[in-house]
Amino acid sequence: MAKNRQSGAEGPSQRQLRVGELIRRTLSDVLMRGDVHDPELSGRSITVGEVRVSPDLKVATAYVLPLGGHGQDDLIGALARNKSELRRQIAKKLTLKFAPDLRFRVDETFDRMDETRRIFEQDNVRRDLDD
Template sequence: MPARSNRPSSDAPSQRQLKVGEELRHLLADLFLRGEVHDPRLRQVDLTVLEVRMSGDLRHATVFVSQLGRDEPAPEVLAGLEAASGYLGGRAAREMNLKYAPRLRWSVDETQRHVDRIERLLDEGLGSARRSHEREG
């Protein structure tokens, strides 16, 4: 009989992945807040780092960002993030004592767009329900 494993399924992130991802999220947010990323495309830009998902080997990170006041970050902001990826990954490795500098992949957070869509659908549904109720009443 095979030994039972207490490990989560392969799809679920490990505690280490979650911990490193959250620590990296805080570090990146602090670097942006303090203006320590010197790419001109990222100056005067209010970025929010919403989530960081680490690969199992901690060598790759998907960083979910949003730009204040926009549905999604401007293309030049995403280009600036890509250009700063090497610096930011190296900085993370040094400050977080990681064996390898994580390769950062930037992704636009779609959460707000989904929330807006759901709210719009709910409003439309409530509106049609009210009209239907008024016709019946």
């Protein structure tokens, strides 16, 4: 029998989650150690918040954010220019059948959390929550 798919929207499989987390940790390590020799990446603190992997495990989208949030577009460009080297580094450290194609996006999670906090601090919302 198939999994419960009544909602129509299916989340990632356990395998996708596991592979995504392995890639996230490995990518974080590679960036932290400066294994990629690019002046725009070296010496920068980069947070890899999440890596989402496609169902066929061929594409991995990394959600990243530079420390302080400044220079996001430059960071995405530098990572995209170095994606072949990053992919090679990840393949070398992980035991996957093949290394997925890497894509990079700005992690907007922190912005959404700030907006949620701001909403919860509004008097009318706080009043509704206290009731």
